[in-house]
Amino acid sequence: MNALDQARRIIAEALALPTDLAPMDGSMETLPEWDSIGHVRIVLAVEAAIGRPLPPDAMLGAIDVPSVAALLD
Amino acid sequence: MFKSLLRRLKPLPRVVIETERFTLRGVSREWLGRHSFRWAENEAFLDGLGWPPGPYTRRKWTRRFTRSDNRKVFHFAIFPRGSDHLIGSHGVFFTEPGSALLYVAIGDLEWWGKGVVQEVRAALLDFVFDKAGGHRAYGQVHGRNAASMYNYQRLGFRHEGTMRQQRLLPRSNERVDLVMFGLLKEEWLARRSVREMRPDPPSTRNTG
Numbered sequence: 207m208n209a210l211d212q213a214r215r216i217i218a219e220a221l222a223l224p225t226d227l228a229p230m231d232g233s234m235e236t237l238p239e240w241d242s243i244g245h246v247r248i249v250l251a252v253e254a255a256i257g258r259p260l261p262p263d264a265m266l267g268a269i270d271v272p273s274v275a276a277l278l279d
Numbered sequence: 280m281f282k283s284l285l286r287r288l289k290p291l292p293r294v295v296i297e298t299e300r301f302t303l304r305g306v307s308r309e310w311l312g313r314h315s316f317r318w319a320e321n322e323a324f325l326d327g328l329g330w331p332p333g334p335y336t337r338r339k340w341t342r343r344f345t346r347s348d349n350r351k352v353f354h355f356a357i358f359p360r361g362s363d364h365l366i367g368s369h370g371v372f373f374t375e376p377g378s379a380l381l382y383v384a385i386g387d388l389e390w391w392g393k394g395v396v397q398e399v400r401a402a403l404l405d406f407v408f409d410k411a412g413g414h415r416a417y418g419q420v421h422g423r424n425a426a427s428m429y430n431y432q433r434l435g436f437r438h439e440g441t442m443r444q445q446r447l448l449p450r451s452n453e454r455v456d457l458v459m460f461g462l463l464k465e466e467w468l469a470r471r472s473v474r475e476m477r478p479d480p481p482s483t484r485n486t487g
Contacts, residue, residue: 234433242426243392249425262422262458266438 213275216255220247233270252277291349298402301395303355303369305347311354312341314365318386322450328384329421331449345372357385357399366390369399371407377414379407383430396430404434405471408464415463421446422456435470436460 207215210230217228221239234240240248249265255278260268268274294305318324319335330343347354351373357366367385374380381403383396407413418436420427432438438460445457 234429241392241394242396242429245429246425259423262420262428262441262456263438265422265425265428266432266458269432 209275209278210271212255212278213271216251216278217248217271217274220244220251228271230271235269248274291347294349294353294355296355296402296406297360298398300360301399301402302358302360303399303402304358305349305353306356306368308344308346308354309341311344311347311356311368312337314356315368315384315386316340318384321386321388323388324384324386326448326450327424327427328382329424329446329448345370355399355403357395367395367399369396369403371403371411373411373413377412379411379413379416381416381418383427391426396427397433400430400434404462404467408467413464415461416467417459417461420458420460421448422458423448423453428458428460431460434462435466436462437466 211227214227214230214232217223217232217237217240218226221228221237221244223237223239228237232240234245245268248268249260252268252274253259260277264277268277291305291307296303316335316337319333319340322332325332335343344354345352347370353371355369355371357368358364359366364387366387367383367390369384370380370382372380372382381400383400385391385395404416407416416436417439418427418431420431422441438458440459442457442459444454446455447453448455
């Protein structure tokens with residue numbers, strides 16, 4: 207699975223979206239489910255996937271599918 | 280000293296703000312300490328603020344809060360509208376003329392993830408900039424508090440810098456960064472005018 211698809215899956219699971227993959231253009235602005243708790247879940251899932259904690263700058267950059275994918279790369 | 284005692288005994292000016300779902304009431308730190316003491320044993324709550332674990336006496340707990348005067352230093356107690364159940368508090372401290380430091384603490388975990396901070400902070404930013412003479416609002420978040428960073432980002436605060444390894448988290452003994460966020464009055468007014476012109480987005484549940 208490439209990083210984009212992995213990011214879409216992580217976001218969909220973290221936000222409990224009804225689909226397996228978040229939309230490609232899904233973001234903090236466009237997904238109502240992406241609230242503060244959802245954001246924490248996304249950060250924790252990315253940290254689990256990469257096996258290390260994210261620094262604050264990286265957390266701040268996680269705002270949509272491509273930016274989450276970049277953290278997984 | 281006598282003047283200081285008189286000032287402490289003087290009742291605070293009454294400040295009440297209503298939002299769609301909440302009533303915010305400016306309270307003294309003594310009031311807040313007394314009514315929020317049950318949060319002193321809540322590890323998730325203490326961790327979010329980076330406060331040390333207890334045990335706390337009520338006096339020690341109260342002294343964790345800055346003394347408020349409802350002129351330059353405000354503790355807003357947060358109640359669901361029509362209820363007297365305290366769910367959290369939001370502080371506004373004018374640390375310099377026109378510059379307001381914000382903090383929030385939602386002690387009732389039932390309200391986490393229900394958009395309280397977004398709704399309350401938006402109303403308090405209106406208060407800071409429209410009524411209290413504020414020019415700038417700012418916040419400081421420890422680097423493991425992703426939820427708090429999200430809340431600043433979503434309201435349009437800019438990341439203004441990171442103080443590396445500034446904060447020691449007392450329970451984990453982990454040294455973490457302190458992330459600084461700031462918002463200027465003109466940025467808030469511009470954001471508000473855009474928001475007022477835009478229809479509400481479709482929502483499946485409360486955000487924030």
